[in-house]
Amino acid sequence: MSNTNNAAIDVKYVAELARIDLAEEAVEKLQQDMQNIVAYIEQLSELDVSNIEPTAHAAALTNVVRKDEAKTSFPRETMLANAPAVLDGETIKVPQVLPGEGIN
Numbered sequence: 001m002s003n004t005n006n007a008a009i010d011v012k013y014v015a016e017l018a019r020i021d022l023a024e025e026a027v028e029k030l031q032q033d034m035q036n037i038v039a040y041i042e043q044l045s046e047l048d049v050s051n052i053e054p055t056a057h058a059a060a061l062t063n064v065v066r067k068d069e070a071k072t073s074f075p076r077e078t079m080l081a082n083a084p085a086v087l088d089g090e091t092i093k094v095p096q097v098l099p100g101e102g103i104n
Contacts, residue, residue, distance in 0.1 A: 009034045 085093035
């Protein structure tokens with residue numbers, strides 16, 4: 001195992017990237033939790049998997065596709081009636097995700 005356990009993970013920076021406000025008392029616990037996760041992943045990287053066939057999923061996946069046929073859609077008014085807010089009668093208004101973008 002490498003010395004990642006000794007390297008501090010900047011929990012406040014990670015929280016800022018994820019746009020999460022952390023209470024000061026949670027930072028130390030999350031710091032330890034994240035270091036434990038990284039240490040566990042490093043431990044897994046030491047396993048010899050040279051004889052194991054790579055897979056993307058634990059079980060085989062099969063796509064079940066229906067025939068692509070055009071069908072009658074719901075009327076626009078019916079669909080927009082379910083929206084929490086509508087702009088100009090045709091656009092669904094959603095909460096702003098990124099600061100400084102969109103209509104407030």
